[in-house]
Amino acid sequence: MPLDDTILTTNNVSKTFGSKTKAVEALRDVSFSVARNELCILLGPSGCGKSTLLNIVAGLEDPTSGSVSLDGEIIHGPSRQRGMVFQSYTSFPWLTVFENVEYGMKLNGVPKAERTERAEKFIELVHLSRFRDAYPNTLSGGMKQRVAIARTLANEPEILLMDEPFGALDAETRWHMQEMLLEIVETTHTTILLVTHDIQEAIFLADKIVFLSANPGRLKTVLDLEFKKGAELKSKEDLIALPGYLECEREITALMRAEAGKSEEDY
Amino acid sequence: MTGTIGQSTTPDKISGVAKRSMADTSSKTPRRRFFEFKKDIPTSWSITLGVAVWVSFFGVWEFAVWQQWANDILLPGPVKVLSALYTMFADNGFLNDVLISVWRVLLSFALACAVAIPLGILMGTFRTVEAFFSPFVSAWRYLPAPSFIPLLLMWFGAGDMQKLSLLFIGVIWFLITLITDYVKSVPADLIRTSVTLGGNRLQVLRTVVVPASLPNITIAMRQMLAVSWTYLVIAEITAADAGIGAVMMRAKRFLHVDEIMAGILVIGVLGLMFDFLLRQVYRFAFPYLEGRH
Known part of the structure; x- marks a missing residue:
């Protein structure tokens, strides 16, 4: 990967929680990078610290050692450059869909006319125009996540961080959301770093999979998904029909099981 | 993972079956009993019961005064x-x-x-x-x-x-x-x-x-x-x-x-x-x- 194409890098990020006497090592020397316009997936078994790593990238937590840099500059604390979509529903219930999407731009002093235009564009992009003036309380889980995605994208971050964004949704809604995310990537060319433990989701969405091992979280391998190169994936069915898909899923499942087996006493 | 793959073949059928069985249970209204665990009651019931408690209260009060259970200086009606x-x-x-x-x-x-x-x-x-x-x-x-x-x-x-x-x-x-x-x-x-x-x-x-x-x-x-x-x-x-x-x-x-x-x-x-x-x-x-x- 050419260096100028890199947007985000983590350099030997380590994280230890707790006191000196009862310390829990969550991450050890994790280094990887995300290229511009890439959809990078952080995958690994539970306890591999992938969510912690994402929080560090977001600036919500500080690494114990190591650093994260965006566009070559070391990050300190959260900023609008690294917008985050959470697994829990984070639409503000007292704001309508439109006001939710407009929210981030309002914080950053975007003028009203531009705010309205951008909000409307991204509400359209996530197919929620019909619900523009609805309160989140009246929306389904999938729709709430779409609001969160539109809100973050409308704020024009350098990179979109997603922490198991579809984890709380039922299977059918999850497919729709995954397909919609690929649609969005195609039109907006957003760089995305997404955490998941769902192997199929990872293969379907990823340009690149960063696989972490558990206890403590370390970089195990980076998968480039050669079999997907050049294929146009519109739906889950396209993916499953692709030669090499099953082999890839089998490989990652084996990786996952090997890691999970290491910490069997945890279950 | 296998669960999602299995479901993906017949999602319509599954949801269709679920809907029909729900309609079946709601069409039969079982006889309502007075004491039912944690069940909502009709508005007419709650209004009637709410009025009833006050009517009983004033009834017992007036009755007590009429029967002179207490000195009527201490207990006026x-x-x-x-x-x-x-x-x-x-x-x-x-x-x-x-x-x-x-x-x-x-x-x-x-x-x-x-x-x-x-x-x-x-x-x-x-x-x-x-x-x-x-x-x-x-x-x-x-x-x-x-x-x-x-x-x-x-x-x-x-x-x-x-x-x-x-x-x-x-x-x-x-x-x-x-x-x-x-x-x-x-x-x-x-x-x-x-x-x-x-x-x-x-x-x-x-x-x-x-x-x-x-x-x-x-x-x-x-x-x-x-x-x-x-x-x-x-x-x-x-x-x-x-x-x-x-x-x-x-x-x-x-x-x-x-x-x-x-x-x-x-x-x-x-x-x-x-x-x-x-x-x-x-x-x-x-x-x-x-x-x-």
Whole structure:
């Protein structure tokens, strides 16, 4: 990967929680990078610290050692450059869909006319125009996540961080959301770093999979998904029909099981 | 993973079956029983039952008076109490006393809120603010407000200041504690969302913490306003020349039990009115919560 194409890098990020006497090592020397316009997936078994790593990238937590840099500059604390979509529903219930999407731009002093235009564009992009003036309380889980995605994208971050964004949704809604995310990537060319433990989701969405091992979280391998190169994936069915898909899923499942087996006493 | 693959082949069929079976159960209405575990009842039932309890209460009361179970000076009938209430309002200027009491409650409560709401919000948001104030607030919470009455009487005499400060002390500590807890329960992810969208501390406080906790703050106010009425009566009974409690104590001196009961009735009605009012405020101010409460 050419260096100028890199947007985000983590350099030997380590994280230890707790006191000196009862310390829990969550991450050890994790280094990887995300290229511009890439959809990078952080995958690994539970306890591999992938969510912690994402929080560090977001600036919500500080690494114990190591650093994260965006566009070559070391990050300190959260900023609008690294917008985050959470697994829990984070639409503000007292704001309508439109006001939710407009929210981030309002914080950053975007003028009203531009705010309205951008909000409307991204509400359209996530197919929620019909619900523009609805309160989140009246929306389904999938729709709430779409609001969160539109809100973050409308704020024009350098990179979109997603922490198991579809984890709380039922299977059918999850497919729709995954397909919609690929649609969005195609039109907006957003760089995305997404955490998941769902192997199929990872293969379907990823340009690149960063696989972490558990206890403590370390970089195990980076998968480039050669079999997907050049294929146009519109739906889950396209993916499953692709030669090499099953082999890839089998490989990652084996990786996952090997890691999970290491910490069997945890279950 | 295998679960999702299996489902993907026949999603329509599965949901179709589920819908049909649901329709089947709802078409058969089983015979309704009077005692049913945790089951909703029709509105007509709850209205009838709600009226029935009051009819029984007044019925038993009137019956007891008619049967002369107690001296009728000590136990006047409901009709006598209502006519005493009428006389009090029409001839004795009771309205003035009611207004004085309402004013005492509202002013002291407004002052308590003016302190408790900002402080509770800050304590619930910032652990440092909480660590500073919490030991102080908790200690005061365990001191019964009426124990300050002798002190307040010496400081402020029997005037309004003594009443207002008792009512203030009576609710402020609980109000702070309740609001702090409610603010603490604002989901962390809402705050983290705002921060990763570029919100600074003041913006997060103003656009997330405050609006997210306002509905619960209103609930805390409703709960503590009821307590405020309790302290009002205590304050007015111990020393006062005006107000509902003072009128009741004067009535006691003249053995006017009907007037005492009328006073109790008025306090009850006022309490219900304010509760209803705050309920309406809640519904009006937070329309987005419709259907959740």
